[in-house]
């Protein structure tokens with residue numbers, strides 16, 4: 629009980645970046661325990677929807693400990709390429725230490741709200757539990773940059789909280805955010821689908837998970853038909 633209270637106080641009195649910096653080595657284990665193993669299962673489900681193929685170039689935005697990038701690296705094989713991008717130095721250091729031996733994975737320290745110049749380079753982009761972490765004014769911009777970083781025919785998967793939950797899911801999400809993520813409460817007024825469409829994405833499909841608390845969104849950058 630004391631641990632939970634300490635965690636609530638810590639999360640609401642410190643910057644989120646400080647939280648990620650300090651928890652990097654324990655992040656995966658902490659989330660695994662808090663969700664009774666559900667976190668990893670959810671990520672794997674989202675990766676299946678991304679459907680990485682051999683030889684593809686894949687960007688993992690806000691890659692955290694690098695775990696997802698390492699899983700995807702096996703799918704794309706040595707002829708493929710996985711880039712993990714994260715702002716938190718200790719997350720990048722940890723990811724390089726754990727998965728730096730993988731020949732097809734690179735981790736870059738970069739703030740995804742700032743431009744990155746990889747126009748049309750990636751086949752697929754993955755982003756898990758990060759869109760809600762970004763300042764509200766930057767969320768749409770990150771989706772726009774993702775769109776231009778994708779090749780035509782590419783796809784993006786966003787796995788995160790449902791931004792417009794209803795019923796019990798809404799009650800759970802609001803309690804959770806008020807306890808642990810008060811600074812990100814504006815995520816529940818973020819019109820994610822409209823932002824994806826305005827960025828250029830089409831064929832947006834949504835899979836609700838755990839009664840609509842979470843969702844996996846698949847969005848496409850259409851092929852050019854000449």
Ligand SMILES: C[S@@+](CC[C@H](N)C(=O)[O-])C[C@H]1O[C@@H](n2cnc3c(N)ncnc32)[C@H](O)[C@@H]1O
Nearest residue numbers: 648690691692714715716739740741756757758
């Ligand atoms: C909740 S964690 C999710 C990590 C990983 N995607 C996962 O699902 O395990 C959010 C991550 O987003 C990163 N992050 C937050 N703001 C960022 C930004 N502006 N640019 C890049 N990374 C950012 C944090 O450092 C942290 O590693």
